[in-house]
Amino acid sequence: MTDTHPDSPAPLDRLIDGYRRFRTTGWAPNRERWATLNEGQQPEVMVIACSDSRVDPSQIFDVDPGDIFVVRNVAALVPPFETSPGHHGVSAALEFAVQVLKVKEVVVMGHGLCGGCKASLTQSLRGTEPGHGGFIADWISLLDDARETVAHEHGTEGRDAERAMELAAVRVSLDNLMTFPCVRSKVANGSLKLRGAFFAISDGLLHVLDESTGEFAPAV
Incomplete structure (x- = not known):
């Protein structure tokens, strides 16, 4: 407290x-x-994580300064590649990490009890004005398609539905990473690997996405 x-x-x-x-x-x-x-700096890993104060990547992975290049935002989201005018903060950081720092891996780390994912699931901020929830609503609309699937299978309330939404958000960001030409080409030639992870606040366990099964399993 x-x-x-x-x-x-x-x-x-x-x-x-x-x-x-x-x-x-x-x-x-x-x-x-x-x-x-x-x-x-020469970090080998970029971590895209949530801004939530409970999930600091440097603390969770117990790394030294200079070991990881970190970007944090609501729900650890990566928008799809686009060239429309605007301020593309995540895209700029990704471009810097991949093209300039030449990181070897990009890790998207979601987490339990994510407020952004819950807001996406419940649509509690839909229709609000910027400054009163509208910015958040617009940002988490990146999850709208995934949200429909989760809501159909799990409903929109309860921990099971929230957990499914949190895991789905990681997959959305991984899919969106592959829309970036610089990422796609490096993944294709083997110089870059994309990884999904999920940190459960309730028990402190880190889960890693298994590429072969498409499921998250504890990193033990």
């Missing part, structure tokens, strides 16, 4: 306290590593 005592430090002050601990225990003992990173 968050400390709401009137005398408790402000949120930024708590972050600065954490920064001071990092300087002592994270940065100072690893000066050589940081000196190397000062020359550039």
Whole structure:
């Protein structure tokens, strides 16, 4: 539970306290590593994850700075390739990771209890104005087709339906990744691999998508 005592430090002050601990225990003992990173980055993996505060990829995968290139957004979604005018943040990050950093794998990691996937399933934000849920509704409309299948098979309420929607969202993003020419060509020549993963908050288990079966199984 968050400390709401009137005398408790402000949120930024708590972050600065954490920064001071990092300087002592994270940065100072690893000066050589940081000196190397000062020359550039060479991550082999890009992780596309949700913005949810409970699913930090660096913490879940226990990696060092410079090991993974991370993009986070609502529901860990990748939009399909398009060249229409606009600000394509995920597409820009993907292009940088694949073409400039030349990562070897792109991992899409969904998670349990995802609010974006639940909103897609229930359509609770449909028709809302931007600033009041409309931006989210527009973003998660990327899941509309998958949502129809999930709703038909599992309904729109309950944990089984939500879990099915969360797993379906990972598959949608993986499919959309293949609409990018730079991704498609590298996958075809074997220089890039796409992976699906799912982190269950309830039990802390990571599940990985098995390409041969198309199902998620615990990474044990």
